[in-house]
Amino acid sequence: MDNVQLMKGVLEGCILGIIAKGETYGYEILLSLEKCGFEDVGEGTVYPIITRLDKGGYIACRRAKSPLGPMRKYYSITPTGEKMLEEFKARYERITESAKKVLYE
Amino acid sequence: MNVNEMEKNLTGAYNEAFSTAVQYAMNKGYTKEKINESMSDLYDLLLTAQEDGRPVEKVIGKDISYFCKNYFGKYSVSDFLKSTGEFIFRACIFLVSWELLNFVFYSGGFIAYMGEKADITPYIFGLSIAIVTNVISFFVVAPLTAKNRKAGDWSNILLCAAMFAAVFLSTEYKLPIDANVKVWAILTILVSYIVIYFTIRSVIRYRKYGTICDIYKKAFKENWKKAYQDYPMQKGVLEGWQWRYKRLLKKDKVTEETFLEKLKKEQKINIAADKVTTVLMVVLVLPFAFDILRDSEALWAGLIGVAVFCLIEFIAYSIFLKPMKKLTVVFGKLLNECEKSGMTMPKFIEEKLKEHKI
Numbered sequence: 001m002d003n004v005q006l007m008k009g010v011l012e013g014c015i016l017g018i019i020a021k022g023e024t025y026g027y028e029i030l031l032s033l034e035k036c037g038f039e040d041v042g043e044g045t046v047y048p049i050i051t052r053l054d055k056g057g058y059i060a061c062r063r064a065k066s067p068l069g070p071m072r073k074y075y076s077i078t079p080t081g082e083k084m085l086e087e088f089k090a091r092y093e094r095i096t097e098s099a100k101k102v103l104y105e
Numbered sequence: 106m107n108v109n110e111m112e113k114n115l116t117g118a119y120n121e122a123f124s125t126a127v128q129y130a131m132n133k134g135y136t137k138e139k140i141n142e143s144m145s146d147l148y149d150l151l152l153t154a155q156e157d158g159r160p161v162e163k164v165i166g167k168d169i170s171y172f173c174k175n176y177f178g179k180y181s182v183s184d185f186l187k188s189t190g191e192f193i194f195r196a197c198i199f200l201v202s203w204e205l206l207n208f209v210f211y212s213g214g215f216i217a218y219m220g221e222k223a224d225i226t227p228y229i230f231g232l233s234i235a236i237v238t239n240v241i242s243f244f245v246v247a248p249l250t251a252k253n254r255k256a257g258d259w260s261n262i263l264l265c266a267a268m269f270a271a272v273f274l275s276t277e278y279k280l281p282i283d284a285n286v287k288v289w290a291i292l293t294i295l296v297s298y299i300v301i302y303f304t305i306r307s308v309i310r311y312r313k314y315g316t317i318c319d320i321y322k323k324a325f326k327e328n329w330k331k332a333y334q335d336y337p338m339q340k341g342v343l344e345g346w347q348w349r350y351k352r353l354l355k356k357d358k359v360t361e362e363t364f365l366e367k368l369k370k371e372q373k374i375n376i377a378a379d380k381v382t383t384v385l386m387v388v389l390v391l392p393f394a395f396d397i398l399r400d401s402e403a404l405w406a407g408l409i410g411v412a413v414f415c416l417i418e419f420i421a422y423s424i425f426l427k428p429m430k431k432l433t434v435v436f437g438k439l440l441n442e443c444e445k446s447g448m449t450m451p452k453f454i455e456e457k458l459k460e461h462k463i
Contacts, residue, residue: 026146026149026150027150027154027164030150034163040166042162042166044165044166044173044174045166047176048176066149068149068156070111070148070149072149073146
């Protein structure tokens with residue numbers, strides 16, 4: 001079982017968690033994920049998740065010109081997204097506790 | 106679409122990843138708007154990574170094929186409808202222009218022309234060939250491009266050649282039914298589709314972006330000169346200037362301090378020459394082309410003549426004028442950068458060439 005399969009379940013929540021900390025954009029999200037230990041995650045994985053969150057109304061998107069010239073999308077969390085994030089955190093804690101009991105006790 | 110300009114600002118592996126993604130999206134048949142939006146996001150990402158010196162693999166992953174499939178997501182029914190709708194819209198504009206051109210060379214009046222019957226066999230064949238080409242492009246060429254860029258490019262060329270051959274051969278074939286329809290009926294259908302599609306597209310754009318314009322195309326047009334880099338061209342310009350400076354210095358025609366002013370004067374002349382050449386090309390060549398059209402006995406012979414002239418003009422523009430315009434932009438950027446830096450031009454050239462990107 002490789003990292004990719006394990007990551008898929010938590011990545012959406014983690015990305016939402018990063019966006020909840022403040023308005024951000026794609027490249028910054030990738031850097032934040034890498035800092036936290038998600039080293040093998042590329043834009044091909046992150047972008048579809050962000051698109052899903054945007055379509056679901058969990059994040060809001062603002063378009064503005066980046067310092068280098070091209071248009072850039074800046075994401076911020078919505079109230080619906082905040083609620084979803086709290087639910088994810090609660091679910092994640094429950095699952096982690098259960099997994100710990102199974103694997104280490 | 107100016108993704109070609111975006112490509113020029115990316116080097117090495119960043120350029121490769123970007124251009125592969127562009128080709129993949131085009132072969133898949135996404136709408137121009139979706140491509141503009143997705144590629145604008147990707148361009149910003151890759152450009153930032155390039156400026157930061159971050160390896161491409163860290164940004165898009167190791168497998169470009171996997172990246173392309175996931176980045177654009179699953180090709181949905183909605184994507185198919187949008188893409189087909191856009192294709193039919195452009196085809197309708199072309200066909201309306203064709204009918205109007207036919208009318209220009211019709212000897213009777215407008216009402217008589219509307220009452221004439223036209224064979225719609227070419228329309229049916231053209232549409233069928235386009236659909237088959239799109240299907241092959243979607244299922245075969247796009248995935249091949251993501252796996253191997255060269256193989257994808259070659260298959261695109263072969264597909265285009267096959268499409269033209271099919272169009273050429275189909276002109277000899279007549280449908281075994283009466284496929285003649287009155288011109289007014291054809292034009293009504295075409296114009297109605299154009300109006301309906303344009304209205305729907307405007308409403309969707311307005312709801313999404315607050316404007317009926319393509320914001321990515323508009324934003325890029327405003328910013329491309331600001332962001333345009335083209336590192337190979339910059340290197341060529343700087344080395345050329347360096348060589349010229351040494352020559353002029355030997356002949357006492359310039360000093361380290363005056364070289365910048367000399368180049369700025371030449372830049373002003375280049376910009377004026379650009380504009381004059383563009384006007385000349387339009388004013389001199391196109392009238393010749395339309396003269397042929399007017400004098401031609403057979404409309405098709407005249408159209409071929411016009412097409413040949415336009416092709417010559419396009420080739421001349423691509424080979425001479427377009428690079429000249431880009432050179433002018435690169436000149437301007439470098440001169441401004443030198444002025445802002447406060448260095449003399451020879452010193453600026455030395456420092457710039459030392460930078461890791463050039």
